[in-house]
Amino acid sequence: MVRLFIGLAVGAAWLGAVAPAPAFAQEWPARPVRIIVPLAPGGGGDVFARLLGEELAKRFGQPFVVENRPGGALNIGMRACAESPPDGYTLCLTSSEPIVTNQFLYKSMPFNAETDFEAITLLFFNPIALVTNNTLGVKTIAELVALSKARPGTLSYASFSFPAIHFMDGLKKTAGADWVYVPYRSGNEVVNAVVTGATPIAFLGLANMLGQLRSGLITGIALNAHARSPLFPDLPTLTEAGAEDFPPAWFGLFAPRGAPKPIMARLHAEIVRITGEPAWRQKNFVDRAIVPAVNTPEQFAEFIVRERKIAERIVRESGQQPQ
Numbered sequence: 001m002v003r004l005f006i007g008l009a010v011g012a013a014w015l016g017a018v019a020p021a022p023a024f025a026q027e028w029p030a031r032p033v034r035i036i037v038p039l040a041p042g043g044g045g046d047v048f049a050r051l052l053g054e055e056l057a058k059r060f061g062q063p064f065v066v067e068n069r070p071g072g073a074l075n076i077g078m079r080a081c082a083e084s085p086p087d088g089y090t091l092c093l094t095s096s097e098p099i100v101t102n103q104f105l106y107k108s109m110p111f112n113a114e115t116d117f118e119a120i121t122l123l124f125f126n127p128i129a130l131v132t133n134n135t136l137g138v139k140t141i142a143e144l145v146a147l148s149k150a151r152p153g154t155l156s157y158a159s160f161s162f163p164a165i166h167f168m169d170g171l172k173k174t175a176g177a178d179w180v181y182v183p184y185r186s187g188n189e190v191v192n193a194v195v196t197g198a199t200p201i202a203f204l205g206l207a208n209m210l211g212q213l214r215s216g217l218i219t220g221i222a223l224n225a226h227a228r229s230p231l232f233p234d235l236p237t238l239t240e241a242g243a244e245d246f247p248p249a250w251f252g253l254f255a256p257r258g259a260p261k262p263i264m265a266r267l268h269a270e271i272v273r274i275t276g277e278p279a280w281r282q283k284n285f286v287d288r289a290i291v292p293a294v295n296t297p298e299q300f301a302e303f304i305v306r307e308r309k310i311a312e313r314i315v316r317e318s319g320q321q322p323q
Contacts (some may be wrong), residue, residue: 001173001293003076003148004169004320008227009300010275011109018226023220024264024307027158028088028260028266029060029062029088029089030090031062031063032063032064032065032089033056033060033062033064033088033089033090033091033126034064034065034066034067034089034090034093035053035066035067035091035092036067036077036080036084036089036092036093037049037066037067037068037069037077037093037094038068038069038070038074038077038081038094039068039070039074039076039077039095039160039186040068040070040185040186041068041089041186041188041189042186042188042189043187043188043205043232043250043285043292044205044207045093045094045095045126045187045251046068046186046187047288048124048207048284049066049122051094051284052064052093052123053065055274055280056062056219056267056270056271056274059288060264060270064091065118065198066087068088069279070185070186072110073097073098073102073105073106074094074160075098075106075110075118076090076110077094077098077103078094078098078099078111078117079110079111080111081103081111081115081117082112082257083113083115083254084256084292085256086118086255086257086260087259087260088101088255088263088264088267090118090150090255090256091120091253091254091255091267092253092254092255093123093184093251093252093253093254094252095126095160095249095250095251096249096250096251096307096310096311097160097161097162098113098291099254100113100304100307100308100310100311101162101311101314103308103313104138104312104316105162105315105320105322106323108274109116113151113199115257116256116257117151117255117256118243118254118264118297119254119255119269119300119301119304120252120253120255120256120264120268120271120300121252121295121296121297121300122250122252122293122294122299122300122303123251123252123253123275123292124166124250124252124285124292124293125225125231125248125250125291125293126205126206126248126249126250126251126290126291126295127205127223127224127225127248127290127291128142128159128161128164128203128204128206128223128224128248128249129204129205129209129213129220129222129224129235130133130144130164130201130202130221130222130223130238131201131202131203131204131213131218131219131220131221132144132193132200132201132202132204132218132219132221132226133190133195133196133197133201133217133218133219134216134218134219135197135220136200136201138219138221139219139221140221140241141171141222141242141243143244144201144221145171145175145176146236146319147165147179148179149176149177149240151171151178152178152248153178155178155179155180156180156181156182156199156201156202157179157181157200157201157202157204157322158181158182158190158193158194158199158202158203158204159181159189159190159203160190160249160256161203162311162314162315163246163247163311164203164246165203166242166245166318167238167246167319168181168203177307182199183209183225187204187205188207188208189206190202190204190218191204191208191209191212191218193272194212194218195217200219202275204232204253205249205251205290206223206229206289206290207289207290210231210289212270220232220235222235222236222237222238222240222241223235223236223238224236224245224246224249225237225245225291226248226303228240229289230286231287231289232289235313239250245312246314247307247310247314248291250293250302252300253271254266264297265272266278268296268297270292275292275294294306315320
């Protein structure tokens, strides 16, 4: 983790070693660039894609347009990315699932996660919080488990993270909790479901529900992160809450395999500059409860290899059979 946090400085050094870009790279982009997000609008990743796209548009003089392609456990959007021309005019901003986990959950994938994408940069770690509708009246994992036992067959939860789902299933097996998983298309939909009580429990990115947590509509139980959030210092980590944590969720930027390296290097250089600006960093990372982790393409590719090994182990330990 620490090595990744210093990726910004390393990224800057890497850029200094890149040879001057060919003329066609300097002329890019000559038309709008689309950023495919395999989630519905409104979630944390979608919002970040739009914020980054707006800044890139200012600097490159062309629109960077977010195109939402939700569904299929994020596989639909990433298939669209993989099948797009590798000309520098399609980017993909996604969470970790379709890149490191889904290949172990599905017998057939509409793309090859290991060969169909160019890794541009890790963007941020996304601390996810176990939360409930405030009317449940629980404040700890033990209280939540006890309530589920007292109200069998009535509680449900939502999450996009397979490790989080594995965690919740583990509580069902070891602690006798009683709840069912409900799928949603976006973080925004999950937040609405928790607030209304339709699905009163969620393990979701903290960035999706800052306002609801501050107002008390949603109650925070625990945070999957290596440290407490400065925005919610009273919210314990899973470890502090007496539970075993799991690899933190993350979002990264990709392009279809074969995208011109000079263009990708130029894009990466601008992202390093944007995310390194103190005011932008504070507003769009820290104040949104996400942890910056921009690194080089090489570092990102190596990180993904390690993450796949962890994901394979978690899926194997879960006993989940490929569907």
